[in-house]
Amino acid sequence: MSLRSSLHWGIGILGAILLVALVGPLVADRSLSQVGAVIPRQPPSADYWLGTDAQGREMISVLIYGLPQTLKIGVLAGLISLGVGTFLGLLSGFVGGWLDATIRTASDVMMTIPGIAVMVLVAANVRVMTVEIMAVIVAALSWMIATRTIRAQTLSVRERGYVQIARLNGQSGLKLVFVEVLPNLLPFIAASFVMTVSQAMMATIGLEALGLGPQNELTLGMTIYWAQFYAAIVRGMWWWWLPPILVLSLIFVGLMLTSIGLDSRVNKRLARG
Template sequence: MRRSVRSPGAVAGAALLLGLFLLAFAGPLVSRWGYADIDYSALHRPPGAGHWFGTNRIGQDVFAQCARGLQKSLLIGALAAFFSTGLAAVVGVCAGYFGGWADRLLMLFVDLMLVVPAFLVLVLLAPRLRSFGWLAYAGLIAAFGWMVTARAVRATTRSLMKRQFVLVAGYMGVGPVTTIRRHILPHLASFLVTDATVAVAGAVISETGLSYFGFGTQPPDVSLGTLIADAADVPTTYPWMFWFPSGLLIVFVLACHLVGDALRGVLDPAGGSASADPVGSGA
C-alpha cells in the first residue's frame, strides 16, 4: 500500500476510477432526471444548469444516460474480467501442474479458442441471449478473453514446479489441491490481480463495441456503446451528445491501464516470489 501511494500512476488511476464509479452510481441520485425521462421543452439543448451534459434529439438528459451507460459498462466489464481471469487461472494452473495428457488437452483447447473469430461469434450469439440480460454479455465476453492469460499462468506454474518448496511439498505427500492453494496461487496472485485490472478495460471495450453495432444493450436501456452510436452522425453539430460518452470511455480505459501498470511495478511478482519462498524458513 505504501508503494502504491508513492506511485503517481497508481494514484492518478485510482482517483479516476473512483470518480467514474461515483458518477455511475451516485450520479443518478443527485440528478433530477432519469435516463429514460424526456424533457419535451429541451430538444438538443447544450449543457447548462437544467441539463448538465445537455439533452439529445428527443429531450433525454445526457448526464443521466451517461451515468446509466457507464454503470452498465462497469458492471459487465468487472464481471467479465473476474470470470475470464478465474477461468484462466484454473486452466493454466491445471495444465502447468499436472502436465502430460492434461496439459496437452487443455492447451489444445486453448489453441482452438485462440483461432476462433471471437467478435464474430459474439455478434452471432448475443442476439440469442438477450432474454438472459446483461449477465449473458458478461459471460460471453469472459468466454473469449482468458486464453492468453491461461498460457502465461501455465508457463509460470511450470517454472514454479521446479522450485524447492514445491518439490519438498510433493516429497512430503502434500496433495495437489493443497499444493496449488498454498504454494502456486500465492505466487500467481500479483500477476492475476494486474491482469484482471487490465482485462476490465478490454471487457468494457468489447461490450461497447457490441452495443455500438446493435448487438449488445438494447433500448430503452443504454450503455456507452449505444450512446456513442446514437451520436455518431452529430459529433460536430451536437458535440455534447458524442464527446461525453466517448470521453468517459477513454478516461476509464486510461485509468485501468494506469492502475494495471502501477500494480505491475508495485507488486513485482519476481521479487515477491523470492521473498515468499518458504524454504528459507525451513518449511
C-alpha cells in the same frame, strides 16, 4: 511518470470513477434519463449542463446511469474470464501430461477464431440482450489469454524451492495448489484482472457501437451507438457523443496506469521469488 506514481494515478482515477458510479444514481433524477423526459436537441446550458439528445434525455443523467452498467459488464466479464482462465491454467500448469496438452490445444484453437466475428454472430441472434448476457458472451471468448498466462506462471512457480519442500513434507494434489502455488500467484492474478477488464470493456464497446448491446438498458457504448444512429456528428451535437467517449477514455487510462504499476510490482516479486 514513475511506475509507482502510475499505480497511484491509476487507482485514483478508477476510484473517482467508481465513486461517481456508486453515488451518482443516488442523487440524480433517473426520470431525466428516460426517452421524452426533456426538450430534445438542446445544447449545454444552465438548465441542461451537458445538453439533451434527440430522444429527449438529459445527457448528464444518461452518463450517470450508464456508467455503472458499463462498469458492471466489464467487471463481470473480467471475473468470469479470469476465473475460468485461472482454474484451467492452474490445472494445465500443475498437473501437466494429457490434461495440459488438451487445455493448451483448446486455448490455441480458440485463439485462432476471430472473436469479434463470433461475438457479433451470437449477439445478433440473442432475442433480448442484457448486461449479464453480454458479459457472458464476451467472457466466453476471452478466457484463453488468462489460461495461457496463468499456466506459464504456474509452470514457473511449481519448480520453486518452497514448493519442492512442501512436496517432500507430504503435501500433494489440490492442497499443494491452493496452499503453495495459488497464494503466490495472487498478485499476478490481480494484475491480469485489470487487463482482462480492460479487454472485456473494449470488446463490449465494439459490440455496442454496432448496435448489438443491451437495447433497454443505459450504457456508455449504447449512448455512442444512438448518437451515430441519429447522426449527431453531422448535426453538430457534440455534447451527445463526446462526453461518453471522454468518460470511457478516462476509464481506459485508469486501467492502463493501474495495470502498468501492478505489472511492475509483480515482475519484481516474481524475480525475487
